[in-house]
Amino acid sequence: MAEKLLEIKNLKQHFNVGKANEVKAVDGISFDIYKGETLGLVGESGCGKSTTGRSIIRLYDATDGEVLYEGESVHGKKSKKELKKFNRKMQMIFQDPYASLNQRMKVMDIIAEGIDIHGLAKDAKEREQMVFDLLKTVGLNKEHANRYPHEFSGGQRQRLGIARALAVDPDFIIADEPISALDVSIQAQVVNLLKELQEEKGLTYLFIAHDLSMVKYISDRIGVMYFGRMVELAPAEDLYNNPMHPYTQSLLSAIPLPDPNYERNRVRKSYDPASHNYAEGEDVRMREVSPGHFVDCSEREFEALKAGIIKG
Numbered sequence: 001m002a003e004k005l006l007e008i009k010n011l012k013q014h015f016n017v018g019k020a021n022e023v024k025a026v027d028g029i030s031f032d033i034y035k036g037e038t039l040g041l042v043g044e045s046g047c048g049k050s051t052t053g054r055s056i057i058r059l060y061d062a063t064d065g066e067v068l069y070e071g072e073s074v075h076g077k078k079s080k081k082e083l084k085k086f087n088r089k090m091q092m093i094f095q096d097p098y099a100s101l102n103q104r105m106k107v108m109d110i111i112a113e114g115i116d117i118h119g120l121a122k123d124a125k126e127r128e129q130m131v132f133d134l135l136k137t138v139g140l141n142k143e144h145a146n147r148y149p150h151e152f153s154g155g156q157r158q159r160l161g162i163a164r165a166l167a168v169d170p171d172f173i174i175a176d177e178p179i180s181a182l183d184v185s186i187q188a189q190v191v192n193l194l195k196e197l198q199e200e201k202g203l204t205y206l207f208i209a210h211d212l213s214m215v216k217y218i219s220d221r222i223g224v225m226y227f228g229r230m231v232e233l234a235p236a237e238d239l240y241n242n243p244m245h246p247y248t249q250s251l252l253s254a255i256p257l258p259d260p261n262y263e264r265n266r267v268r269k270s271y272d273p274a275s276h277n278y279a280e281g282e283d284v285r286m287r288e289v290s291p292g293h294f295v296d297c298s299e300r301e302f303e304a305l306k307a308g309i310i311k312g
Helices: 049-056 080-089 107-117 124-137 142-146 154-166 184-201 212-218 236-241 246-253 260-265 299-311
Strands: 004-017 021-034 038-042 064-069 090-093 172-176 204-208 221-226 229-235 285-290 293-297
Touching (some): 004 049, 021 064, 038 049, 049 090, 049 172, 107 124, 107 142, 107 154, 124 142, 154 184, 212 236, 221 236, 229 236, 293 299
Parallel strands (some): 038 204, 090 172, 172 204
Antiparallel strands (some): 004 021, 004 064, 221 229, 285 293
């Protein structure tokens, strides 16, 4: 059994909007991430997946719940030294490779920022060589170090974002929709680079995206979110071949395939939350329907899902 790197327990992230309104962006989700794996997190825009990633890395202070990294709490009061140590272990690749890079800084200084903060280079020459090595790692060359971000294409800028994340030699990277702002032709290159880096460096990823086909390609397991809740979590192949929650079935029914006959006859499933017809106070939570396959459901739905598996 793989070792747990992260444990997320009943994580909640609520925001106050105005005087009386509260938005429950993340509303009590729990899951684990194991060393060396990629956990994909999918769902429609506004479902809370990016907020989940930002809460895990402490860009937001959690409203409630726990995030444990190697058994240590991420949230709560920490000294500057403790925060510095934590920030080195966990890094983030952001969605917009243009907005996330300081346009007034040269690539050399953007990538070396983490190296400087953590004192990883003993002198200027070593600092420079570390940046050159990182550029080579992400498929760029040392001549790029003296350029500014606006001189690069979208795919190249995202490679710079990856190099910056790798600069402090982290164990865990949250990739927050890292390919959504890129052309389709470039997306596969960036995802393949992430996979290669994972194999070389033993990295662990939380890969957040809304492109289900790409998530399947890179992920070992996939979690599906809907309005702040995790509704299904399963190994990637299992989730695609046997989706159990109606919302997951709806998402998968929307994936186009390069087959004209299939597309002509494809029926898109819609999801209506009211179809569950839960009684007041009914116990709805994540339950393990089959080994490693969890579904947010009531006891009644759980028994029906299990019966369906047995019959099948």
